[in-house]
Amino acid sequence: xxxxxLFGSAVMGVFQEKLFREFGKRNEEALFFSHLLGLPAFLFNxxxxxxxxVEFNNSEMVELGGGVGVPxxxxxxxxxxxxxxxGIKGVYYLLSEWSSLAVTMVTxxxxxxxxxxxxxxxxxxxxxxxxxxTFLVFAGSALFSGII
Numbered sequence: 157x158x159x160x161x162l163f164g165s166a167v168m169g170v171f172q173e174k175l176f177r178e179f180g181k182r183n184e185e186a187l188f189f190s191h192l193l194g195l196p197a198f199l200f201n202x203x204x205x206x207x208x209x210v211e212f213n214n215s216e217m218v219e220l221g222g223g224v225g226v227p228x229x230x231x232x233x234x235x236x237x238x239x240x241x242x243g244i245k246g247v248y249y250l251l252s253e254w255s256s257l258a259v260t261m262v263t264x265x266x267x268x269x270x271x272x273x274x275x276x277x278x279x280x281x282x283x284x285x286x287x288x289x290t291f292l293v294f295a296g297s298a299l300f301s302g303i304i
Contacts, residue, residue: 165260165263166256166257166260169251169256169257169259169260170256172186172251172256173251173255173256176251176252181252181253182252183245183248183249183251183252184248186248186251186252187244187245187248211229212227212229212230212233213227213230214227215227215228215229215230216228218231247259247263250262257300258300261296261297261300264293264296265293265297268289268290268293
């Protein structure tokens, strides 16, 4: 699934690079429309979304001070949204300044580092497949940067 996501990301990056070249570097506008046009896809999952909203509302309450309590899962999702917003704005800025290949390389390395952190933080085993992936990521990065 990650392979398909990487290919999809690369194709989208090339498309956005062409749009930036033709219409100018408007990364905020591209960010807005890429998210707006994806919203209708959530309609197919409305039951799951509704069930998740109920689960979020029923989560453990966290006292914020002044007698105000907020469900813990809503605080978690708020933090996630804020960090995702920061990350995606950075990616769209990079798309407006660098080639789509360079941006794909940077985002692939970021995903790889996130995977490694996840493996180490949650004490998951590092298998031969992980070692192969590690080799491929570093070899690809070295080829891309001109080290090899």
